[in-house]
Amino acid sequence: MTAATQEYATQGRNPGWLRRSEAWLDQRGKFAWIVAMVLGFILFWPIGLSILGYMIWSNRMFGTACRKNRQFTRQTARYSHGFSAMRSSGNAAFDAYKEDTLRRLEDEQKNFEEFLQRLRDARDKAEFDQFMNDRADKARNVREDAAQDA
Structure with missing residues (x-):
C-alpha cells in the first residue's frame, strides 16, 4: 500500500x-x-x-x-507571513534593542515622508508661482500691444 x-x-x-x-x-x-x-x-x-x-x-x-x-x-x-520580526526571541535585551530600533526606523520613515511632502509642496508652489508670473507677463504684454496699436 x-x-x-x-x-x-x-x-x-x-x-x-x-x-x-x-x-x-x-x-x-x-x-x-x-x-x-x-x-x-x-x-x-x-x-x-x-x-x-x-x-x-x-x-x-x-x-x-x-x-x-x-x-x-x-x-x-509560519515564517513567511511577514510578522516574524515582531516575535519575541526569548532574549529580553535583544527584544528591547529590536523594539527601540524599529521605533527609531518608523520615526525616520515618518520624518522622511514629511520631508518628501514638503519638497513636493515647494515644487508645486514654485511651478504655480512661475505659471502666475507667466500669465501676468502675457497679460501685461497684451495690454502694452493694445496700447501701442491705439
Missing part, C-alpha cells in the same frame, strides 16, 4: 480511482502530471486538455500544490 493510499485508509474513507490517481501523481511530483497530460493528449486530446485545465485550476502547474511539496510549505509558511 502506498503512502497516499495509507493516508486515505487512516482517514476511514475509500477514495475513488480519480482521488487515488491524483494522490499517486502528487507523490511523484510535477513531472508525473506533465507526463500524464502528454499521454492524455496522445490518447485522446480532450483528456489531455482536461488534465491541463485541472493542473492550472488546482495550481499544480505553476505552484507547489503537489502533496510532497505541501508539507514543506506548511513548515515554512
Whole structure:
C-alpha cells in the first residue's frame, strides 16, 4: 500500500480511482502530471486538455500544490507571513534593542515622508508661482500691444 493510499485508509474513507490517481501523481511530483497530460493528449486530446485545465485550476502547474511539496510549505509558511520580526526571541535585551530600533526606523520613515511632502509642496508652489508670473507677463504684454496699436 502506498503512502497516499495509507493516508486515505487512516482517514476511514475509500477514495475513488480519480482521488487515488491524483494522490499517486502528487507523490511523484510535477513531472508525473506533465507526463500524464502528454499521454492524455496522445490518447485522446480532450483528456489531455482536461488534465491541463485541472493542473492550472488546482495550481499544480505553476505552484507547489503537489502533496510532497505541501508539507514543506506548511513548515515554512509560519515564517513567511511577514510578522516574524515582531516575535519575541526569548532574549529580553535583544527584544528591547529590536523594539527601540524599529521605533527609531518608523520615526525616520515618518520624518522622511514629511520631508518628501514638503519638497513636493515647494515644487508645486514654485511651478504655480512661475505659471502666475507667466500669465501676468502675457497679460501685461497684451495690454502694452493694445496700447501701442491705439
